[in-house]
Amino acid sequence: xxxxxxxxxxxxxxxxxxxxxxxxxxxxxxxxxxxxxxxxxxxxxxxxxxxxxxxxxxxxxxxxxxxxxxxxxxxxxxxxxxxxxxxxxxxxxxxxxxxxxxxxxxxxxxxxxxxxxxxxxxxxxxxxxxxxxxxxxxxxxxxxxxxxxxxxxxxxxxxxxxxxxxxxxxxxxxxxxxxxxxxxxxxxxxxxxxxxxxxxxxxxxxxxxxxxxxxxxxxxxxxxxxxxxxxxxxxxxxxxxxxxxxxxxxxxxxxxxxxxxxxxxxxxxxxxxxxxxxxxxxxxxxxxxxxxxxxxxxxxxxxxxxxxxxxxxxxxxxxxxxxxxxxxxxxxxxxxxxxxxxxxxxxxxxxxxxxxxxxxxxxxxxxxxxxxxxxxxxxxxxxxxxxxxxxxxxxxxxxxxxxxxxxxxxxxxxxxxxxxxxxxxxxxxxxxxxxxxxxxxxxxxxxxxxxxxxxxxxxxxxxxxxxxxxxxxxxxxxxxxxxxxxxxxxxxxxxxxxxxxx
Numbered sequence: 252x253x254x255x256x257x258x259x260x261x262x263x264x265x266x267x268x269x270x271x272x273x274x275x276x277x278x279x280x281x282x283x284x285x286x287x288x289x290x291x292x293x294x295x296x297x298x299x300x301x302x303x304x305x306x307x308x309x310x311x312x313x314x315x316x317x318x319x320x321x322x323x324x325x326x327x328x329x330x331x332x333x334x335x336x337x338x339x340x341x342x343x344x345x346x347x348x349x350x351x352x353x354x355x356x357x358x359x360x361x362x363x364x365x366x367x368x369x370x371x372x373x374x375x376x377x378x379x380x381x382x383x384x385x386x387x388x389x390x391x392x393x394x395x396x397x398x399x400x401x402x403x404x405x406x407x408x409x410x411x412x413x414x415x416x417x418x419x420x421x422x423x424x425x426x427x428x429x430x431x432x433x434x435x436x437x438x439x440x441x442x443x444x445x446x447x448x449x450x451x452x453x454x455x456x457x458x459x460x461x462x463x464x465x466x467x468x469x470x471x472x473x474x475x476x477x478x479x480x481x482x483x484x485x486x487x488x489x490x491x492x493x494x495x496x497x498x499x500x501x502x503x504x505x506x507x508x509x510x511x512x513x514x515x516x517x518x519x520x521x522x523x524x525x526x527x528x529x530x531x532x533x534x535x536x537x538x539x540x541x542x543x544x545x546x547x548x549x550x551x552x553x554x555x556x557x558x559x560x561x562x563x564x565x566x567x568x569x570x571x572x573x574x575x576x577x578x579x580x581x582x583x584x585x586x587x588x589x590x591x592x593x594x595x596x597x598x599x600x601x602x603x604x605x606x607x608x609x610x611x612x613x614x615x616x617x618x619x620x621x622x623x624x625x626x627x628x629x630x631x632x633x634x635x636x637x638x639x640x641x642x643x644x645x646x647x648x649x650x651x652x653x654x655x656x657x658x659x660x661x662x663x664x665x666x667x668x669x670x671x672x673x674x675x676x677x678x679x680x681x682x683x684x685x686x687x688x689x690x691x692x693x694x695x696x697x698x699x700x701x702x703x704x705x706x707x708x709x710x711x712x713x714x715x716x717x718x719x720x721x722x723x724x725x726x727x728x729x730x731x732x733x734x735x736x737x738x739x740x741x742x743x744x745x746x747x748x749x750x751x752x753x
Contacts, residue, residue, distance in 0.1 A: 488601075
C-alpha cells in the first residue's frame, strides 16, 4: 500500500461487511468499518513456458482442465507472491532480492507471482522507464537461475497513486471531479469512493486509455515474452468498477465482469498476442467471488487462458480464527469452479493466506485450503513471500512462521500422463499420486520439501521406476519417475527415509 505500510488488508475483510449488509438489499454500498489489516504491504523440473510451446490444457476430473507443458505433462504450480509495494521510482523493486527465489526453491516451491506497477513502468504518458524494465529482467534472471516459473502481475490497489496507492498512473486517472475521502484504517472501502469508481469506468471505456493499457502490455510481452522464467501474465489485479444507483454489490460485480472486464481481457489478449503467442494469460474476477458469488465473466477468446481468482475469507481478514463449521471453503469452491468448468480453462489461485496464521484453527485452515485447491486447480501462489510479520511467509531469520510450513508438502510439478489421483494426507504426511503414463511424454517429477525425517518413495506399475527409493533428511529434492506408455502408475511418498542407498 505504497509508503504507508508494507502490507495491506485483504479485500475480503471489507467485502464481507459490505456484502452482508447489501446483498439483496438493492442499495449501493457505503464504506465498511472493517478493522485494518496488513495484506499489503530443466534439471528434472517442468520446462513449461510459452516460448517452449506450452500446449492447451489437458482433461481433468470434474470438467476443469489442468495446465500442461510442451510434452503434454500435467503441471502443478506451487509458490508465493513476490512484491515490493514500498519503493517506487528510482528505488522500485529494490526490496526483492535473489534470496527470495533461492529460498522459494529451497523449500520446494516452483512458482512466483511477481507484482509490477504500471505507474512505475510509464510514469509519464508515452515515456517508459528503461530502468524499471531492467530491474524486472534482473528479477526474472534470478527466478530462472533457481528454476522458478513467474507470472507477471499488473497490480493495482485502489486504482493507483492518484488515491495514495499503486497501480494505474495518475495521468491515466479520470474522476470527473467526483469526491474521494481516504480511509486509512480501512483502505479497501476506498474502492467505493465515487472518484475511484469513476476512474475504473474511464479505464474500461475511454479509447485512449484502452490503447495506453494495451501498449503497456505489448511492451512487457515484447521484452519478456521469451524469457525462460516467464510462464504468463496476470492482466490486472483484483479489478473493481462503478456501481449504479440501486444496484446491489453481487449484481454490480457480475455486470462489471460481463460488460467491462471481459471486453478488456479480450483487448489485452489481442494486444499481447501481437508480441507473444505462447505464454498463458491469467484473468481475474472481481474480489466479490470470495463471498461465494459466481463470476459474470464471459469468454476470453484465446487458447491459453487461466482463471486466477483470489481466496480470502472475510472474517479471517479481519483477524478472526478459521471456523471449519461455517462452510466457507465449500461455498467458495462451488462458486469458483462454475466458470472454468463452463469455459474449459484451468485454474490457478493467484492469492491466498490468512493475516494471523498463529490462531488455534489455522493449522486446520491451511490443510483444508490445500485439499480444496487440489480438487480443482493447477496450483496457487500464497501471499506473501517476505521476511517479517503480517502476511509474510518467513520470519526475519528465514524460518517459516507458525503454520506457514503447512504449504510445503510433497507434490508433482510435472506428471507424464493423465492424473487419476493426487492427494496429500496432512495428518500422516503421506502423498499419493496415480496416473496413466503416456508415450513420449518424458519424466514425472516429484518435489519433496526439506524434512527432518527424510522421505520414502514407493512406485508400482509396469516398468515404473523412480530415480531414488528414499531421500535423506535435509534439503528439498526432486525425484524423477519413469514408466512405459500406457502403464498405470502409483507413487507413494511418506515420511522416513529407507535404509540403504537411495
